Amino acid sequence: xxxxxxxxxxxxxxxxxxxxxxxxxxxxxxxxxxxxxxxxxxxxxxxxxxxxxxxxxxxxxxxxxxxxxxxxxxxxxxxxxxxxxxxxxxxxxxxxxxxxxxxxxxxxxxxxxxxxxxxxxxxxxxxxxxxxxxxxxxxxxxxxxxxxxxxxxxxxxxxxxxxxxxxxxxxxxxxxxxxxxxxxxxxxxxxxxxxxxxxxxxxxxxxxxxxxxxxxxxxxxxxxxxxxxxxxxxxxxxxxxxxxxxxxxxxxxxxxxxxxxxxxxxxxxxxxxxxxxxxxxxxxxxxxxxxxxxxxxxxxxxxxxxxxxxxxxxxxxxxxxxxxxxxxxxxxxxxxxxxxxxxxxxxxxxxxxxxxxxxxxxxxxxxxxxxxxxxxxxxxxxxxxxxxxxxxx
Amino acid sequence: xxxxxxxxxxxxxxxxxxxxxxxxxxxxxxxxxxxxxxxxxxxxxxxxxxxxxxxxxxxxxxxxxxxxxxxxxxxxxxxxxxxxxxxxxxxxxxxxxxxxxxxxxxxxxxxxxxxxxxxxxxxxxxxxxxxxxxxxxxxxxxxxxxxxxxxxxxxxxxxxxxxxxxxxxxxxxxxxxxxxxxxxxxxxxxxxxxxxxxxxxxxxxxxxxxxxxxxxxxxxxxxxxxxxxxxxxxxxxxxxxxxxxxxxxxxxxxxxxxxxxxxxxxxxxxxxxxxxxxxxxxxxxxxxxxxxxxxxxxxxxxxxxxxxxxxxxxxxxxxxxxxxxxxxxxxxxxxxxxxxxxxxxxxxxxxxxxxxxxxxxxxxxxxxxxxxxxxxxxxxxxxxxxxxxxxxx
Numbered sequence: 001x002x003x004x005x006x007x008x009x010x011x012x013x014x015x016x017x018x019x020x021x022x023x024x025x026x027x028x029x030x031x032x033x034x035x036x037x038x039x040x041x042x043x044x045x046x047x048x049x050x051x052x053x054x055x056x057x058x059x060x061x062x063x064x065x066x067x068x069x070x071x072x073x074x075x076x077x078x079x080x081x082x083x084x085x086x087x088x089x090x091x092x093x094x095x096x097x098x099x100x101x102x103x104x105x106x107x108x109x110x111x112x113x114x115x116x117x118x119x120x121x122x123x124x125x126x127x128x129x130x131x132x133x134x135x136x137x138x139x140x141x142x143x144x145x146x147x148x149x150x151x152x153x154x155x156x157x158x159x160x161x162x163x164x165x166x167x168x169x170x171x172x173x174x175x176x177x178x179x180x181x182x183x184x185x186x187x188x189x190x191x192x193x194x195x196x197x198x199x200x201x202x203x204x205x206x207x208x209x210x211x212x213x214x215x216x217x218x219x220x221x222x223x224x225x226x227x228x229x230x231x232x233x234x235x236x237x238x239x240x241x242x243x244x245x246x247x248x249x250x251x252x253x254x255x256x257x258x259x260x261x262x263x264x265x266x267x268x269x270x271x272x273x274x275x276x277x278x279x280x281x282x283x284x285x286x287x288x289x290x291x292x293x294x295x296x297x298x299x300x301x302x303x304x305x306x307x308x309x310x311x312x313x314x315x316x317x318x319x320x321x322x323x324x325x326x327x328x329x330x331x332x333x334x335x336x337x338x339x340x341x342x343x344x345x346x347x348x349x350x351x352x353x354x355x356x357x358x359x360x361x362x363x364x365x366x367x368x369x370x371x372x373x374x375x376x377x378x379x380x381x382x383x384x385x386x387x388x389x390x391x392x393x
Numbered sequence: 394x395x396x397x398x399x400x401x402x403x404x405x406x407x408x409x410x411x412x413x414x415x416x417x418x419x420x421x422x423x424x425x426x427x428x429x430x431x432x433x434x435x436x437x438x439x440x441x442x443x444x445x446x447x448x449x450x451x452x453x454x455x456x457x458x459x460x461x462x463x464x465x466x467x468x469x470x471x472x473x474x475x476x477x478x479x480x481x482x483x484x485x486x487x488x489x490x491x492x493x494x495x496x497x498x499x500x501x502x503x504x505x506x507x508x509x510x511x512x513x514x515x516x517x518x519x520x521x522x523x524x525x526x527x528x529x530x531x532x533x534x535x536x537x538x539x540x541x542x543x544x545x546x547x548x549x550x551x552x553x554x555x556x557x558x559x560x561x562x563x564x565x566x567x568x569x570x571x572x573x574x575x576x577x578x579x580x581x582x583x584x585x586x587x588x589x590x591x592x593x594x595x596x597x598x599x600x601x602x603x604x605x606x607x608x609x610x611x612x613x614x615x616x617x618x619x620x621x622x623x624x625x626x627x628x629x630x631x632x633x634x635x636x637x638x639x640x641x642x643x644x645x646x647x648x649x650x651x652x653x654x655x656x657x658x659x660x661x662x663x664x665x666x667x668x669x670x671x672x673x674x675x676x677x678x679x680x681x682x683x684x685x686x687x688x689x690x691x692x693x694x695x696x697x698x699x700x701x702x703x704x705x706x707x708x709x710x711x712x713x714x715x716x717x718x719x720x721x722x723x724x725x726x727x728x729x730x731x732x733x734x735x736x737x738x739x740x741x742x743x744x745x746x747x748x749x750x751x752x753x754x755x756x757x758x759x760x761x762x763x764x765x766x767x768x769x770x771x772x773x774x775x776x777x778x779x780x781x782x783x784x785x786x
Contacts, residue, residue, distance in 0.1 A: 098713055100733075129528075
């Protein structure tokens with residue numbers, strides 16, 4: 001099904017983590033931070049290599065303290081100790097969790113108190129597109145204690161670091177995109193006229209796993225007669241019958257990195273109007289890809305797509321942007337939208353995701369994934385056909 | 394493979410949500426709250442029925458305001474509007490998102506300001522096993538504004554409501570457990586000596602989807618010679634060869650509800666010691682199930698299991714508890730552990746999850762799922778064999 005290819009090795013060599021931490025420390029100095037405290041699965045993994053599905057359980061918080069002058073310190077529940085010991089992080093402090101009246105708070109406070117201090121400030125995941133994964137009551141307890149450390153927003157710094165993907169990271173995203181592309185091919189050979197959205201979602205997930213996906217966290221399926229009204233609620237019981245257009249948007253992962261692109265399928269027949277609209281979003285994607293190069297802004301990617309969509313008579317859409325960053329999260333900064341003046345640089349991975357309405361409540365959206373190179377960009381997903389496939393049996 | 398059964402209908406009738414909100418409003422009065430503000434996917438869905446995978450993207454916050462005197466108000470990004478309109482929630486306020494400098498903050502403040510006020514307090518997901526899914530900088534902006542509303546911890550109230558599952562909820566968890574049980578049978582027919590943990594995880598996920606799972610968010614696979622050292626990091630590349638014992642712990646969902654139980658498999662051969670240990674954790678599970686009835690505490694479930702484990706010579710373990718609540722989250726309060734005096738009531742769904750070490754770094758864990766009934770409990774997962782299966786080809 002796919003061309004022969006080499007599956008990228010799992011994990012990263014220690015030097016990759018050392019580079020990430022060194023880059024963080026450099027930025028921490030500019031941001032006047034003594035430490036970064038990470039609580040979310042992706043940020044924790046980015047600096048430590050700790051890979052667990054256990055974040056699915058909300059019971060226990062995990063903390064990684066990246067100091068300006070020392071190697072990362074893991075402050076984690078006992079249950080994570082042995083797994084943590086297999087990572088490059090050597091300073092591991094554990095507490096017996098769950099311990100409802102003090103789940104890591106005192107231990108973390110002790111660690112923070114002992115970190116070398118120049119600025120008296122610690123950065124946390126407090127800002128845009130970020131969540132502090134711990135009870136806020138505990139967070140408040142910590143920041144209102146007499147640690148003498150101000151908790152400030154470290155998320156701009158974290159996103160700045162994660163924005164540029166290393167070659168090894170790009171290879172993992174490329175593999176996720178290869179898997180997603182193969183999965184769409186396999187899926188198309190298995191989906192049938194009359195199936196439900198739920199059937200389609202299940203078939204796609206199975207195909208993705210068969211093609212090499214580790215996990216399938218996001219497989220949205222939406223459909224409607226001649227177009228769909230929205231792209232985030234689904235699959236549902238709706239049947240894929242004559243005249244229906246189905247959209248599958250997929251975030252599947254390989255070794256912790258996402259792809260995020262979509263495909264459209266018509267069932268029975270497709271109107272000329274819908275086909276023309278699909279060609280317009282396909283052409284807009286093409287324009288976005290053509291525009292993507294170092295020096296262009298995320299807003300510029302919006303504009304390049306908008307020109308094509310406007311020429312095709314597009315109306316407003318409820319999505320709010322036409323693509324975004326991609327990596328360990330399904331969506332990352334920046335956003336392709338007016339006002340986002342983030343300048344593209346080599347190593348940034350982006351989605352190009354235009355959409356338009358044919359009529360009120362009938363939209364089509366399309367999406368591909370690219371990596372910015374020295375002089376342009378490279379397509380990571382296998383390009384969709386300009387003509388929407390029609391499933392008739 | 395499975396006995397004939399009726400797949401429970403997806404979603405809930407409006408009366409189920411009305412009951413949840415009425416119960417919340419009753420508790421809000423006792424807790425002196427004018428409103429509950431929900432930001433997390435499970436709590437948002439619990440009260441609204443809004444089902445989306447879009448929470449995987451960290452870009453946009455979603456808010457549901459459940460007032461003490463009015464129906465829920467959804468304060469959400471525009472992209473969620475059409476999907477939200479298909480739920481029972483009729484009061485939907487949207488803003489064009491992403492809007493980095495004001496992503497819902499002003500709109501939510503306006504809604505909160507307009508809510509009837511008696512106590513001047515709003516409950517948020519601020520406490521144990523809870524996370525506020527929005528930037529804390531925005532949360533701080535809101536609570537430090539001149540709204541005149543104190544933000545307090547609403548999570549005890551939320552967990553109190555979610556603790557008792559309705560009959561419809563139990564049927565969904567029962568179906569998730571049926572799917573998980575069937576998947577383990579199918580998996581066992583497909584797994585081979587010499588496969589890797591990663592192969593096993595993928596095979597299990599595929600089997601679960603084939604058996605009817607909607608999603609497979611948690612499929613932990615850990616292994617080691619004669620036992621494993623931990624249960625939360627894996628799958629990895631490790632091969633399942635002679636003498637290895639593999640553990641699969643699985644949280645798969647049906648219509649938003651989890652099962653969470655595990656199975657152990659030996660490869661090639663199994664030592665008498667490991668077999669004896671497996672029988673001990675199986676017997677401890679049996680004791681936990683036998684003890685589970687209304688009036689017993691979560692701590693009592695720990696004690697019932699600990700008696701059997703102690704008699705078998707168990708050493709300390711890094712897990713910290715021997716089971717927990719189960720529902721829309723993979724793990725929910727209470728915890729089966731000393732000090733958790735939560736009293737079991739009919740409709741609570743619990744895991745019974747004992748573990749023990751054979752030797753330092755070699756543990757075995759076992760887990761089943763039950764629902765508390767009027768006079769005892771009912772097993773939801775299909776009981777594991779007491780003798781650990783040995784995979785030889």
